[in-house]
Amino acid sequence: xxxxxxGLQNHLDGGVTTLCHCWRLRLRSGDVLGFTDHDRDVxxxxxxxxxxxxxTASEMESAVGFAVDNxxxxxxxxxxRLSAARLQAGDFDHAQIEVWRVNWQQVSQRVLLRxxxxxxxxxxxxxxxxxxxxxxxxxxxxxxxxYHHGCDAVVGDGRCGVDLSDPAFCxxxxxxxxxxxxxxVISGLENFATDWFTRGTLECVTxxxxxxVFEVKRHRQEAGLGLCELWHAPDPALAAGDVVMLRAGCDRxxxxxxxxxxxxxxxxxxxHMPGNDFVMASAQAAGRYDGQSLNR
Numbered sequence: 001x002x003x004x005x006x007g008l009q010n011h012l013d014g015g016v017t018t019l020c021h022c023w024r025l026r027l028r029s030g031d032v033l034g035f036t037d038h039d040r041d042v043x044x045x046x047x048x049x050x051x052x053x054x055x056t057a058s059e060m061e062s063a064v065g066f067a068v069d070n071x072x073x074x075x076x077x078x079x080x081r082l083s084a085a086r087l088q089a090g091d092f093d094h095a096q097i098e099v100w101r102v103n104w105q106q107v108s109q110r111v112l113l114r115x116x117x118x119x120x121x122x123x124x125x126x127x128x129x130x131x132x133x134x135x136x137x138x139x140x141x142x143x144x145x146x147y148h149h150g151c152d153a154v155v156g157d158g159r160c161g162v163d164l165s166d167p168a169f170c171x172x173x174x175x176x177x178x179x180x181x182x183x184x185v186i187s188g189l190e191n192f193a194t195d196w197f198t199r200g201t202l203e204c205v206t207x208x209x210x211x212x213v214f215e216v217k218r219h220r221q222e223a224g225l226g227l228c229e230l231w232h233a234p235d236p237a238l239a240a241g242d243v244v245m246l247r248a249g250c251d252r253x254x255x256x257x258x259x260x261x262x263x264x265x266x267x268x269x270x271x272h273m274p275g276n277d278f279v280m281a282s283a284q285a286a287g288r289y290d291g292q293s294l295n296r
Contacts, residue, residue, distance in 0.1 A: 008109040018105045022049040025118070026096040036102075044107040090232075092118055097132055151257065151269040155200075155250040161266040169248040169261075172205065176225060177240055181233035182217070186226040189246060194220040199249030202228055207242035209234050216249060 004012070011017060020038035024047055027033070034049030036042045042049040086092065095118045103109035119131035145152055156164040164170055173186040184202070197219035204212045218229040228246070238244070250256055254271035258264045 004111055005109060007106065008103060008111055011103050011106070011109055018103055020102055020104050021113075022100040022102050022110075024049070024098040024100070025092065027091060028093075028095065029091070036104075038104050040104070042102060042104050042107060044102070044110065094118060099132065145268075147270055147273065149254075149269055149271055149273060149275075151250075151252040151254075151267055153252075153266070153268040155252075155261075156247070159266070159268055160263070162261050162263055164247045170245060172243055172245050173226065175207075175238045175240055175242040175244060178234070178237045179227070182230045184228045184230065184234075184238055184244075186228060186244065186246075189226050190221065190224060192221075192226070197226075197228065197246045197249055199251060200247045201249070202230065203245040203247070204234075204238065205243040205245055207239055208236045209238060209242070216246070219246075219249075 020036050020042065022034060022036045022038075022042055022044075025033045025035075032047055034042075034047040036049040036051055038049075039051055041051050097114075097116060097118055098112060099114040101111050101113050114132065114134065116132055116134040119133040151160075153159040156162050162169065171189045171192065173188040176185040176187050178184055189197075195218075197216050200216045200219070202214045202216055204210050204214075212234070214230045214232060214234065216228050217231045220227050248260070250261070252269065254264070254267055254269065257267045
């Protein structure tokens with residue numbers, strides 16, 4: 001049973017309450033944002049919890065043991081800090097979150113209901129829905145290394161060792177146009193082969209999206225220009241003349257590590273491990289041998 005602060009317990013015992021929910025998010029960038037379902041801003045611990053119109057919460061689910069506790073928060077995209085562009089760019093992915101029950105007339109009377117991380121976030125033209133996951137969900141995620149063919153390092157990180165600032169692996173380009181929702185036509189990187197930046201990144205240097213980094217789904221050369229298909233559509237769209245920086249991607253295969261990056265010494269997979277084909281081949285060979293023995 002949760003123990004409530006004495007002041008809050010007395011408030012509840014009085015019969016008439018002035019309570020609201022407050023959500024506090026700590027993003028990976030270090031920014032701290034606050035929101036509330038009250039009709040006025042609520043301030044405590046130095047954080048202003050903004051009154052976002054239509055902000056509501058679902059029923060909380062809790063379970064004994066290691067089952068994942070969760071709830072859902074939904075609301076309208078009425079705050080400049082909580083925009084569709086920021087949600088789509090992944091600014092809120094895996095953000096730390098605290099859910100408080102607060103007496104908005106006396107904010108010292110409050111209790112922490114839930115702490116965890118944001119899970120799946122979905123949004124439409126005017127609203128969003130975010131899943132709030134308790135700490136137990138971390139127990140279901142893979143930790144440590146896996147024994148498999150592919151490399152488990154991220155290209156350019158400390159374990160990989162590739163210097164993505166090397167001109168052989170990166171370059172600046174100018175946006176010519178945006179093609180569809182996720183396609184970007186660029187110029188200035190004609191010396192790079194098709195797929196060089198596939199699975200890499202596109203960082204916006206200038207323009208409305210300056211500082212944003214997008215993952216490249218596919219890169220190819222087309223009629224002397226480069227075409228990058230992004231996993232997520234930029235919002236707002238990239239404009240002609242914007243400067244972008246592209247960095248090479250990797251499919252985490254040993255052959256790519258050798259041929260593209262000359263970095264086999266730092267490959268973090270196990271390319272020579274025997275697979276199912278090897279095991280089945282041995283069993284089939286044994287079966288054929290036994291059959292020949294029986295025929296004799």
